[in-house]
Amino acid sequence: MKKEYAVLIEAVTKAAALAKKRIGKVSYELKGKSNLVTQADIACQKKIVEIISKAFPEHGFLAEESQSGIKKDGRYLWVIDPIDGTTNYAHTFAHSAVSVALTDGGRPVMGAIMDIFKGELFTAVKGKGAHLNGKKIRVSGTPKLQDSLLITGFPYDRTPIKKVHVPIFTDFLFNCHDVRRTGSAALDCCWIACGRADGYWEFSINPWDCCAGTLIVQEAGGKVTDFKGKAFSKLEKYGAEFLASNGKIHKEMLGIINKTLGSL
Numbered sequence: 001m002k003k004e005y006a007v008l009i010e011a012v013t014k015a016a017a018l019a020k021k022r023i024g025k026v027s028y029e030l031k032g033k034s035n036l037v038t039q040a041d042i043a044c045q046k047k048i049v050e051i052i053s054k055a056f057p058e059h060g061f062l063a064e065e066s067q068s069g070i071k072k073d074g075r076y077l078w079v080i081d082p083i084d085g086t087t088n089y090a091h092t093f094a095h096s097a098v099s100v101a102l103t104d105g106g107r108p109v110m111g112a113i114m115d116i117f118k119g120e121l122f123t124a125v126k127g128k129g130a131h132l133n134g135k136k137i138r139v140s141g142t143p144k145l146q147d148s149l150l151i152t153g154f155p156y157d158r159t160p161i162k163k164v165h166v167p168i169f170t171d172f173l174f175n176c177h178d179v180r181r182t183g184s185a186a187l188d189c190c191w192i193a194c195g196r197a198d199g200y201w202e203f204s205i206n207p208w209d210c211c212a213g214t215l216i217v218q219e220a221g222g223k224v225t226d227f228k229g230k231a232f233s234k235l236e237k238y239g240a241e242f243l244a245s246n247g248k249i250h251k252e253m254l255g256i257i258n259k260t261l262g263s264l
């Protein structure tokens, strides 16, 4: 899969360079009440699809910004978030990334995430480990929730926020060092993978937000499941319930989430 990997890296780095050039220069539109899209999202996605389809005309795509004329099925499917953390990007809050994964029969086999602002490139190939700018990375060794730094995010649909998300957030706050809300699910996964944080949970994200990130966490020795503790069986399942951790605090995190879910 050498050619696939080279194409993946070319697509992600070129799209990140394009997005970087446009920082602070793009306007946005609203896809939902608080869900933004910028011209840079569209341009980056076009660039990624162009590079990949030129190399692999028979491969399909699952991409955040719908695009007509692209093949949407097949054994090999590229899962693309042209800019993950679009709200951050639109406000020049420096934390957004390009995220691309290649899946084989619905399972990620390689993934790359590039931080548009910092230039950090996170990569993983199934069975070959995870890397940051070419250097091997590992999840943290934090053994207990009480000693952990956590990350979360909130979905664009704010309806369940008071009943579900805030109680879980509060419960975690009382049981760890602190909780961050960074605004990029893809980078949240990468930061778990390289040990900058220990656990990350979120409801209602999409496969393009977390597919490459899932492989990067797993290849760095971490664990990724839904809130029942189950691994994702198909691509469509990625993200509705998302928990990534260093593995050691996974069970404790499931306990906190399910305590609130069980009381609803």
Ligand code: LIP
Binding pocket: 064, 081, 083, 084, 085, 086, 087, 152, 153, 154, 155, 156, 182, 183, 184, 185, 186, 202, 204, 205, 206, 209
């Ligand atoms: C966003 C995420 C963010 C999350 C949002 C959304 P987008 O992706 O990465 O962290 O909280 O629900 O999914 O829309 O910027 O690609």
